[in-house]
Amino acid sequence: MTTTTASSCVRVFADTAHIEQCQQRLLAVEPSLAALAAVLSLAGNEVRLKILFLLAQEQQLCVCDLADVLQMNVSAVSQHLRKLKDGGVVQALKVGQTVFYTPTTALRPIVEPLLASVSTPLTTATL
Amino acid sequence: MTTTTASSCVRVFADTAHIEQCQQRLLAVEPSLAALAAVLSLAGNEVRLKILFLLAQEQQLCVCDLADVLQMNVSAVSQHLRKLKDGGVVQALKVGQTVFYTPTTALRPIVEPLLASVSTPLTTATL
């Protein structure tokens, strides 16, 4: 007769061993998962994803250009860029009074494959 | 002498043609980008990413098991699963009174490569 360490579920056939195995495996990758989630939540915003797409294409763009292309407030764009920079996805290069943003080589392996799937559209077919 | 269609920026050397080119390219992939952003924002939550990780590993888990493994409220887990289901990332299979969730084959090409990068941890080295 299997007992249950379960907090909420009362089922008899709860496989405690299995659950603990899952917990352990989860624990092992927890830091990586947290880091990944952080990057994904950055890219999970449509405006920021557009910015990443544009930077991947153009290699570098200043805040002004991005605001023009996206047709939005410079301040709003700047705030998004700050988040991306804090997240280590882009880096800033100041030339005179204009700041150019470029994708960091570091995160390309994660972000660029995602953007690649965009050129080959995510239609219901590919989904 | 180049003029500026720019809303906010006043610079003389704004390359209007270039900006419009960017806008057009963006417009072309806009739907795909929106769809991708939707998936990424789902995966960008740590709890949901854990759920996706567990489902990818175990193939199927019921709400109860997930709640046990994650050590959180069944209701909270259920609400996350609903979002994942609405986003087409997982699907529900009801057997008796328990509901098993499985990853949808559709989204695996997007989600699973991401999770793969977790087994090979995202250390500062790989970043």
Add this chain to the structure above:
DNA sequence: TTCGTATTTAAGCAAACGCTAAAATATAAA
């Protein structure tokens, strides 16, 4: 220095998010 431009920062606010607690459903067993 003063003026103008590019960018960032701060404050405020509405909307979205994620959790808890409680009630509602659905199904199985007694």
Add this chain to the structure above:
DNA sequence: TTTATATTTTAGCGTTTGCTTAAATACGAA
């Protein structure tokens, strides 16, 4: 049918998000 279990749904609440506006910085040119 009544009772118990698994899950979902609803309502409420505090937190986070993303935008706007306005002020603050940074830098170049006159």
